[in-house]
Amino acid sequence: MLTEATITKLREMRLSVMANALKDQLADSQFQNMAFEDRLGLLVDAEWNARKNNHLQKLIRQASFSEPGACLENVEYLPDRNLKREELLRFGTCGYIQEHHNIILLGATGSGKTYLACALGMAAVRQFLTVKYIRLPDLLVEFNIARGNGSIRKLLAQYKKYSLLIIDEWLLYPLKETEARDLLEIMEARYKRASTILCSQFDIPGWRENLSDPILADAICDRIVHDAYTIVIGGKESMRKRKGLQET
Numbered sequence: 001m002l003t004e005a006t007i008t009k010l011r012e013m014r015l016s017v018m019a020n021a022l023k024d025q026l027a028d029s030q031f032q033n034m035a036f037e038d039r040l041g042l043l044v045d046a047e048w049n050a051r052k053n054n055h056l057q058k059l060i061r062q063a064s065f066s067e068p069g070a071c072l073e074n075v076e077y078l079p080d081r082n083l084k085r086e087e088l089l090r091f092g093t094c095g096y097i098q099e100h101h102n103i104i105l106l107g108a109t110g111s112g113k114t115y116l117a118c119a120l121g122m123a124a125v126r127q128f129l130t131v132k133y134i135r136l137p138d139l140l141v142e143f144n145i146a147r148g149n150g151s152i153r154k155l156l157a158q159y160k161k162y163s164l165l166i167i168d169e170w171l172l173y174p175l176k177e178t179e180a181r182d183l184l185e186i187m188e189a190r191y192k193r194a195s196t197i198l199c200s201q202f203d204i205p206g207w208r209e210n211l212s213d214p215i216l217a218d219a220i221c222d223r224i225v226h227d228a229y230t231i232v233i234g235g236k237e238s239m240r241k242r243k244g245l246q247e248t
Helices: 002-012 016-027 036-063 085-092 113-126 136-149 152-161 177-190 204-209 214-222 239-243
Strands: 102-106 131-135 164-168 195-200 228-232
Touching (some): 002 016, 113 195, 204 214
Parallel strands (some): 102 195, 102 228
């Protein structure tokens, strides 16, 4: 009865994994001769591991990765891609996030920018950092809607908090002045406070061409490029083509 009451109390305290582990111990004779401290340690470990795993899964869901299975371990270092394993492994330690630096991923369509960005994001999530992946068109729509319903300051505060923000399809087309101003607000809010990964087909001069005003372009780029590492992904063929169905 005492054991049943203890298990019930554990469940009421939302320690269900510990409760189940205790039941397993009671049903397994190999635990009977184990010291109390050792048995308690196993119970605590079971609960702790479950909670850490649940937290990790929550961070992955909140990140909204377009490539949720991406990881640095599976990046392909083909000769024509010009990727440096040591460099990516160093980024995988997330030191650049602690220092509030950015990463710019440049490459043609299908070069694997999105996969690499998500892999870097997953490395950050594994260290229990908050990450958000979003396409620039979707980000601009969010801010346009927020402006209409009066919640733009709340949305900006939300994007300011992410340890790592990944913006895909960066400046692929010309922006309206309002959209460029939204980008400036985001970059200003995160400047020297958090890290951003940008995936783009164009280098900095191409960004400037797609920003409506030279002054806005200078302000946005100034808050990004001076604290950024640049990775240029090569490749004679699209990764989509390489990974596509092969004729047999």
